Amino acid sequence: MDLTERKLKILEAIVNDYIHTAEPIGSRTIAKKYGMGISSATIRNEMSDLEDLGLIAQLHTSSGRIPSQKGYRFYVDRMMHEQPLAGEEALFLQGMIRQNINQIEFMMQETAKALSRLTRCPAIVSEPYLKKTRIKHLQLVPVDERALLLVLITDTKAVKNQVVTLPEAPGYEALNRLTIILNAQLHGKTVREIDRPCIEKLLEFFGGQAHILMPILGIIASMIQAEDDVRVFTSGAKNILAFPEFADREKANAIFQALEERESLMTLLAPLTGIQIIIGDENDNDWLKDCSLVRAGYSIDNQSIGTIAIIGPTRLDYAKAVSVLTGVSQNIQRVITALAH
Amino acid sequence: MDLTERKLKILEAIVNDYIHTAEPIGSRTIAKKYGMGISSATIRNEMSDLEDLGLIAQLHTSSGRIPSQKGYRFYVDRMMHEQPLAGEEALFLQGMIRQNINQIEFMMQETAKALSRLTRCPAIVSEPYLKKTRIKHLQLVPVDERALLLVLITDTKAVKNQVVTLPEAPGYEALNRLTIILNAQLHGKTVREIDRPCIEKLLEFFGGQAHILMPILGIIASMIQAEDDVRVFTSGAKNILAFPEFADREKANAIFQALEERESLMTLLAPLTGIQIIIGDENDNDWLKDCSLVRAGYSIDNQSIGTIAIIGPTRLDYAKAVSVLTGVSQNIQRVITALAH
DNA sequence: GTTAGCACTCGAAGCGAATGAGTGCTAACA
DNA sequence: TGTTAGCACTCATTCGCTTCGAGTGCTAAC
Numbered sequence: 001m002d003l004t005e006r007k008l009k010i011l012e013a014i015v016n017d018y019i020h021t022a023e024p025i026g027s028r029t030i031a032k033k034y035g036m037g038i039s040s041a042t043i044r045n046e047m048s049d050l051e052d053l054g055l056i057a058q059l060h061t062s063s064g065r066i067p068s069q070k071g072y073r074f075y076v077d078r079m080m081h082e083q084p085l086a087g088e089e090a091l092f093l094q095g096m097i098r099q100n101i102n103q104i105e106f107m108m109q110e111t112a113k114a115l116s117r118l119t120r121c122p123a124i125v126s127e128p129y130l131k132k133t134r135i136k137h138l139q140l141v142p143v144d145e146r147a148l149l150l151v152l153i154t155d156t157k158a159v160k161n162q163v164v165t166l167p168e169a170p171g172y173e174a175l176n177r178l179t180i181i182l183n184a185q186l187h188g189k190t191v192r193e194i195d196r197p198c199i200e201k202l203l204e205f206f207g208g209q210a211h212i213l214m215p216i217l218g219i220i221a222s223m224i225q226a227e228d229d230v231r232v233f234t235s236g237a238k239n240i241l242a243f244p245e246f247a248d249r250e251k252a253n254a255i256f257q258a259l260e261e262r263e264s265l266m267t268l269l270a271p272l273t274g275i276q277i278i279i280g281d282e283n284d285n286d287w288l289k290d291c292s293l294v295r296a297g298y299s300i301d302n303q304s305i306g307t308i309a310i311i312g313p314t315r316l317d318y319a320k321a322v323s324v325l326t327g328v329s330q331n332i333q334r335v336i337t338a339l340a341h
Numbered sequence: 342m343d344l345t346e347r348k349l350k351i352l353e354a355i356v357n358d359y360i361h362t363a364e365p366i367g368s369r370t371i372a373k374k375y376g377m378g379i380s381s382a383t384i385r386n387e388m389s390d391l392e393d394l395g396l397i398a399q400l401h402t403s404s405g406r407i408p409s410q411k412g413y414r415f416y417v418d419r420m421m422h423e424q425p426l427a428g429e430e431a432l433f434l435q436g437m438i439r440q441n442i443n444q445i446e447f448m449m450q451e452t453a454k455a456l457s458r459l460t461r462c463p464a465i466v467s468e469p470y471l472k473k474t475r476i477k478h479l480q481l482v483p484v485d486e487r488a489l490l491l492v493l494i495t496d497t498k499a500v501k502n503q504v505v506t507l508p509e510a511p512g513y514e515a516l517n518r519l520t521i522i523l524n525a526q527l528h529g530k531t532v533r534e535i536d537r538p539c540i541e542k543l544l545e546f547f548g549g550q551a552h553i554l555m556p557i558l559g560i561i562a563s564m565i566q567a568e569d570d571v572r573v574f575t576s577g578a579k580n581i582l583a584f585p586e587f588a589d590r591e592k593a594n595a596i597f598q599a600l601e602e603r604e605s606l607m608t609l610l611a612p613l614t615g616i617q618i619i620i621g622d623e624n625d626n627d628w629l630k631d632c633s634l635v636r637a638g639y640s641i642d643n644q645s646i647g648t649i650a651i652i653g654p655t656r657l658d659y660a661k662a663v664s665v666l667t668g669v670s671q672n673i674q675r676v677i678t679a680l681a682h
Numbered sequence: 683g684t685t686a687g688c689a690c691t692c693g694a695a696g697c698g699a700a701t702g703a704g705t706g707c708t709a710a711c712a
Numbered sequence: 713t714g715t716t717a718g719c720a721c722t723c724a725t726t727c728g729c730t731t732c733g734a735g736t737g738c739t740a741a742c
Contacts, residue, residue, distance in 0.1 A: 026704050039716050044705070062704045062722040141480040141492055149500060151482055151492055159490060161500050176517060237578065238597030241590055249582050256579030367735045380685055385736070403691040403735050684742080691736075697729080705722070711715080 001053065001074070008079060009036055010046050014056055015067045015075045019317050022244050024064030069280040069314060072292070076277050076318050083319040085327045089118055093331045104128070104158045108233045111308065111332060116236025118324045121312040122259060125233045126269040128158065128305040128336060135189050138182045138220070140175040148175060150219055164215055178212070181205045191221055230306075232265045245290065245313040254287045255311070269307040272297040275322055280314045292316045296325040298332045306332070342394065342415070349420060350377055351387050355397055356408045356416045360658050363585050365405030410621040410655060413633070417618050417659050424660040426668045430459055434672045445469070445499045449574045452649065452673060457577025459665045462653040463600060466574045467610040469499065469646040469677060476530050479523045479561070481516040489516060491560055503560055507553060519553070522546045532562055571647075573606045586631065586654040595628045596652070610648040613638040616663055621655045633657045637666040639673045647673070 003011070013034040017025045027043040047065055050056045055071035058064070067075065085093075096110055108127045115123035134155040141149040148169045151161045170178065185202050186194065199217065206213045237259045246252040258264040267285060278293040294316070295309040308329055310321055344352070354375040358366045368384040388406055391397045396412035399405070408416065426434075437451055449468045456464035475496040482490040489510045492502045511519065526543050527535065540558065547554045578600045587593045599605040608626060619634040635657070636650040649670055651662055 024704085028704075041716050041718090042714085045715085048706080058705085060704095060723060061706090063724080064704060137483060137490075139480060139482040139490075139492070141494065142478055143494060143498065144477075149478075149480075149492070149494060151480070151490070151502070153482065153484060153490060157484065157504065159502050159504070161492070161502065163498065163500075172521075180513075235601065238594055238601070241594055241597070253579055253582060256582070260576065260579070365735085369735075382685055382687090383683085386684090389737080399736085401692060401735095402737090404693080405735060686739105686741080688739090689737095691734105693734095694732085696731080699727090699729105701724105701726075703722105703724095706720095708717105708719090710717080712713100 003050075003053075006036070006038070007046055007050060009034070010043060011050055011055060011067075011071065011075065012079055014047075014050075014065055015071065015079075018066050019315055022315060024059060024066050026064035029064070067315075069282075072279050072314055072318070073282075076279070080319050080322070083323045085323050089324070090327065092118070093327055096331065096335075105231070107332075107335060108231070109235070111328060112233040112235035115308060115310060115324065115328050116239060118328075119310045119312070119317075119321055120236075120239050120242065121310040121316070121321070122237045122239055122255070123235050124259075124265050124268060124309045124311070125235075126266075126306045126308070127231045127233070128300075135186050135220075138179065138186060140170075140179045140182070140216070142169065142172050142175055145169060150216060152220065162219055164219055166212060166215060170209075170212065178206070178209075182216070186220075194221070230266075230269075232262055232269065234259050234265070240311075243313050243315075245315065251290065255291070258285075258287050259311075268293060268295065268309055268311075271304045271307060273299065273304050275325060277318060277322070290314065292318075294318065294321040294325055296329045298329040298336075300333060300336055305336075308332070344391075344394075347377070347379070348387055348391060350375070351384060352391055352396060352408075352412065352416065353420055355388075355391075355406055356412065356420075359407050360656055363656060365400060365407050367405035370405070408656075410623075413620050413655055413659070414623075417620070421660050421663070424664045426664050430665070431668065433459070434668055437672065437676075446572070448673075448676060449572070450576070452669060453574040453576035456649060456651060456665065456669050457580060459669075460651045460653070460658075460662055461577075461580050461583065462651040462657070462662070463578045463580055463596070464576050465600075465606050465609060465650045465652070466576075467607075467647045467649070468572045468574070469641075476527050476561075479520065479527060481511075481520045481523070481557075483510065483513050483516055486510060491557060493561065505556055505560055507556060511553065519547070519550075523557070527561075535562070571607075571610075573603055573610065575600050575606070581652075584654050584656075586656065592631065596632070599626075599628050609634060609636065609650055609652075612645045612648060614640065614645050616666060618659060618663070631655065633659075635659065635662040635666055637670045639670040639677075641674065641677055646677075649673070 010030060013030050014025055017029075017033070027040040027047060030043050031038070031040040047056065051058070051065065054068055055074055056065040057068045059066065093114060096107070096114060104127060108125050112123045112125040115125065135152065136155050136157075137153040139151040141151060143149050143163060146167070146169055147163050147165050149161055150164050151159065153159055181202070185198060185205070189198070194217065202213060202217075203210055237256055240246045240252050240255050246255065264285065264287070272295060275294065275296045278288075278295070280292060281289055283289055283291065283293060288311070290313070291311050292314045293309060293311055295307055297304040298306050298308065308325060310325065312321070351371060354371050355366055358370075358374070368381040368388060371384050372379070372381040388397065392399070392406065395409055396415055397406040398409045400407065434455060437448070437455060445468060449466050453464045453466040456466065476493065477496050477498075478494040480492040482492060484490050484504060487508070487510055488504050488506050490502055491505050492500065494500055522543065526539060526546070530539070535558070543554060543558070544551055578597055581587045581593050581596050587596065605626065605628070613636060615638065617636045619629075619636070621633060622630055624630055624632065624634060629652070631654070632652050633655045634650060634652055636648055638645040639647050639649065649666060651666065653662070
């Protein structure tokens with residue numbers, strides 16, 4: 001679909017105007033506001049063509065035009081130009097770095113907050129997917145006669161721990177010996193690299209204590225593998241209320257509901273590289289059919305390890321969203337890379 | 342202030358009706374719905390008296406009556422009778438216990454969810470205040486040349502950890518020795534019991550390594566002392582939208598805003614024993630002037646260690662709220678006591 | 683002390699006219 | 713042939729008006 005320069009300009013005007021005002025826009029307004037030397041009548045003719053192409057639509061016969069979902073898609077794919085972050089926004093992001101040394105959880109929460117502040121949309125952030133990261137250190141810590149604590153530190157300095165319940169837990173000394181063995185074998189490995197031979201070797205060192213080793217390995221695997229264990233942070237849910245398209249209580253409710261459920265959020269945070277824009281019906285989730293989702297992956301060593309996203313109405317400032325998400329994901333990468341050094 | 346039996350009945354009818362319908366209630370409706378053998382005219386006279394006492398109010402001269410804040414206070418203090426939890430509600434709470442062994446964080450989140458489900462209000466839950474609990478085990482874990490991880494396990498089996506950055510971190514062996522010393526001295530202690538003499542003793546064992554000990558002690562203290570470190574869990578913020586009193590976007594926004602800020606929530610979670618009901622203006626926080634807050638402490642060994650709360654309009658089903666909060670706090674106590682055994 | 687009756691108040695709901703922002707179509711113009 | 717002015721038409725929104733009914737307070741009679 002190729003449009004004349006003039007049609008492009010008109011479409012752009014409609015999209016831009018509607019994104020900011022949420023009001024249908026008419027030919028006269030375009031002529032006056034975006035004066036491009038042609039009359040409203042001419043613009044009407046062009047608009048009629050754009051409507052035939054399915055790029056814009058009317059709410060009723062005598063209303064102005066609004067972009068259709070197809071129109072947004074066209075805009076995003078073919079017309080949107082990069083919009084660099086405003087100076088203070090970039091500074092705001094950089095300010096986050098200093099505070100967040102060593103505290104992945106805190107830093108992720110702050111990232112979500114920053115995202116929602118800058119986009120005025122609800123934001124979702126997943127912490128780094130551990131399965132893509134390496135084991136830096138393991139430690140077994142005594143809890144009581146029937147339990148020990150397994151602590152896992154990764155190369156991103158994320159710390160995970162879980163209590164392991166056993167029929168009989170080894171004492172402090174024994175745990176120390178096992179800790180040394182575990183580290184010798186597993187240090188620097190990703191979960192995928194804990195394969196048969198590796199486990200055989202561990203079993204050998206553990207002697208008869210398979211009944212201790214196996215639960216521990218199971219938990220290491222589950223800690224790392226289970227996406228379940230990736231924490232999801234949200235922020236700015238209330239921004240939904242500022243959009244007139246969610247004035248209907250039912251609609252706002254559905255969003256709030258989903259934002260409180262890990263499962264529904266996880267589907268939005270599937271790994272990706274780069275940026276993805278999903279508009280309205282293109283969403284698989286029912287509750288997002290009226291919304292747009294902008295997602296970005298962040299990565300370390302070119303491995304995608306996490307996702308950030310914002311949710312808004314289809315009438316979304318896509319250019320702004322893209323620039324903010326780009327900035328924030330770069331920021332996360334910088335911080336995490338610094339942590340992993 | 343003493344009221345006749347009949348006035349009490351009328352006030353009760355007004356409070357109950359308004360709590361459930363959010364509509365002002367008139368004399369005729371009371372006569373019909375809560376038929377107590379007297380005519381609407383008589384009820385009008387009684388209502389007029391109740392209004393003079395400041396217990397009920399009118400929105401305009403020809404509207405029905407609604408309870409005033411003073412009326413709610415009177416109701417709560419003098420007329421509200423205990424309402425046991427419905428059978429399925431009690432079962433629902435008990436169901437939570439089984440799932441939540443060993444995972445304080447998960448269990449607190451679930452508790453918040455349960456609270457908001459049962460009351461249909463936003464719920465806030467603080468995890469147990471650690472400073473009231475005992476150190477069960479400490480462990481120093483190597484991270485890299487300039488950092489170590491401090492792991493703290495409490496008698497409630499809560500696990501906390503934080504990375505400690507030092508000019509030069511000891512190696513694995515040295516950390517093990519220090520771990521043994523720390524545990525020998527600090528096991529079973531609350532933070533308050535880590536006093537001068539105790540520190541002197543530790544310093545002695547640590548030899549010249551005060552530069553390692555002091556940061557560690559500082560972090561132990563900050564981990565436990567700082568209320569800052571008590572996590573706060575919220576759930577069901579969206580329930581606010583179902584109350585007509587928050588139809589105004591501004592008002593809903595203020596609540597959502599506050600529910601995302603730890604600081605504002607912490608003020609609501611100040612320790613207490615038993616149950617406290619705070620109605621409208623009685624709140625110190627501006628953003629709560631239109632709301633009621635019902636709070637309950639939970640405790641272990643008669644020590645209050647945490648707080649749960651719900652927020653709603655002043656038109657709140659106080660009886661229900663009290664019974665749910667009572668049930669939930671007992672439930673937490675049971676689970677935590679089981680954990681600490 | 684209670685009640686019936688009545689005049690009065692006031693918000694909510696319904697209705698119609700006016701308004702104005704928008705359209706499509708046609709005919710004239712460059 | 714593309715552009716524009718002009719015109720009739722559409723339709724959501726707003727505003728004033730009336731009606732309706734749920735409520736009140738007051739008075740007089742029981």
